[in-house]
Amino acid sequence: MTTASAPTNYQLMETRLQEKLDDGTTRCNLCLWRCKLKHGQRGFCQAHVNRYGTLYNLSYGILSAIDVGRIEDKPVRHYKPGSRVMSVGSYGCNFRCGGCHNLEISWGVTALDELARGQSTAAYVTPQQLVETAQRHGAEGIAFTYSEPAVWLEYVLDVSQLAKQVGLYTVYVSNSFVTDEALELMAPLVDVLCSDVKSLDDKFYHDICPTSSVKQVLGSIEKAHQLGIHVETRTNIIPGRNDNPAMLKEIACWIRDHLGADSPWHITRFFPAYKLSHVPETPAEIMWQTHDVASAVGLRNVYVYDDKGCDCAESNSPVSAYLNGNPESVHTVKKCAASCCGDEGIVLKKYEESSDSV
Numbered sequence: 001m002t003t004a005s006a007p008t009n010y011q012l013m014e015t016r017l018q019e020k021l022d023d024g025t026t027r028c029n030l031c032l033w034r035c036k037l038k039h040g041q042r043g044f045c046q047a048h049v050n051r052y053g054t055l056y057n058l059s060y061g062i063l064s065a066i067d068v069g070r071i072e073d074k075p076v077r078h079y080k081p082g083s084r085v086m087s088v089g090s091y092g093c094n095f096r097c098g099g100c101h102n103l104e105i106s107w108g109v110t111a112l113d114e115l116a117r118g119q120s121t122a123a124y125v126t127p128q129q130l131v132e133t134a135q136r137h138g139a140e141g142i143a144f145t146y147s148e149p150a151v152w153l154e155y156v157l158d159v160s161q162l163a164k165q166v167g168l169y170t171v172y173v174s175n176s177f178v179t180d181e182a183l184e185l186m187a188p189l190v191d192v193l194c195s196d197v198k199s200l201d202d203k204f205y206h207d208i209c210p211t212s213s214v215k216q217v218l219g220s221i222e223k224a225h226q227l228g229i230h231v232e233t234r235t236n237i238i239p240g241r242n243d244n245p246a247m248l249k250e251i252a253c254w255i256r257d258h259l260g261a262d263s264p265w266h267i268t269r270f271f272p273a274y275k276l277s278h279v280p281e282t283p284a285e286i287m288w289q290t291h292d293v294a295s296a297v298g299l300r301n302v303y304v305y306d307d308k309g310c311d312c313a314e315s316n317s318p319v320s321a322y323l324n325g326n327p328e329s330v331h332t333v334k335k336c337a338a339s340c341c342g343d344e345g346i347v348l349k350k351y352e353e354s355s356d357s358v
């Protein structure tokens with residue numbers, strides 16, 4: 001069981017979808033930001049950095065959280081129901097939601113800065129070790145969640161390839177602000193996309209990601225469906241933000257028309273967090289009304305979670321508890337193991353000295 005490219009120790013990994021442009025600039029085509037970066041610059045997600053004209057992922061193999069539980073909690077209901085899945089996340093997201101519950105993980109700004117400085121003590125786990133960990137804990141699949149897997153695609157693909165070889169399924173929990181090219185790479189390897197449909201209002205998306213639009217997100221979800229990935233969608237209803245009944249009905253109609261009347265739609269409750277700490281929890285009535293309206297327009301599998309919000313890692317056991325190793329060995333300082341930068345062995349320290357912006 002091998003992947004061609006997986007290193008045994010932490011190191012920067014070349015970004016899978018990059019275009020090298022003039023003057024050492026690179027464009028990242030993992031997500032729809034399509035960041036154009038010069039030497040020393042990091043993308044919006046902070047997880048990819050241009051070094052001397054090549055783009056690298058900082059977070060390959062770096063884990064922020066692990067948990068093992070029911071696939072229904074992702075939430076995914078129509079793929080391997082009753083099976084247990086190991087959820088894993090890293091650091092980095094291409095959105096900045098005001099109500100995000102996972103800031104330290106999802107935005108991961110501090111953790112990614114530490115990696116960039118060669119000072120991180122986050123766990124490094126090879127794809128093979130991760131698959132073995134899932135098997136050891138009796139999981140039948142691996143879910144990439146907590147952070148945004150679009151900005152961690154190099155690792156997601158390598159893990160998914162190994163998982164497939166040993167009969168484990170994979171789930172990609174995403175905001176779907178992702179390129180067609182990335183979806184095409186994923187399609188042969190990733191089994192399930194559990195995607196947010198946050199709103200059908202462009203302003204809602206602009207507020208969390210100025211370059212995003214409803215059309216782009218829906219386009220990616222539909223593309224994943226057309227590529228044969230099993231797709232389930234989720235809407236977290238936030239009072240006063242995306243709770244307009246007519247719009248919620250439109251989401252139901254869109255799912256029916258583009259993913260099929262049997263396509264599952266998960267309606268989750270908003271719990272106050274971060275910039276939206278003053279916004280109340282979603283009343284159960286709105287959620288159930290939405291369920292009834294969706295059913296009335298012909299959507300047959302609508303699930304309401306009036307006790308559940310996002311897939312948070314707050315109550316997880318420490319990552320080291322799932323790995324074969326004591327916490328000290330898991331959390332040693334991570335310095336890039338690549339030798340391309342000479343004796344220093346800490347490529348980022350060297351590049352930070354010569355770059356003007358990170």
Ligand code: SF4
Binds near residue numbers: 028044
């Ligand atoms: S993953 Fe997205 S946000 Fe991150 S560098 Fe690439 S295009 Fe930019």
Ligand code: SF4
Binds near residue numbers: 102106146147175
């Ligand atoms: S809610 Fe999801 S998409 Fe939004 S910032 Fe948090 S992890 Fe990213």
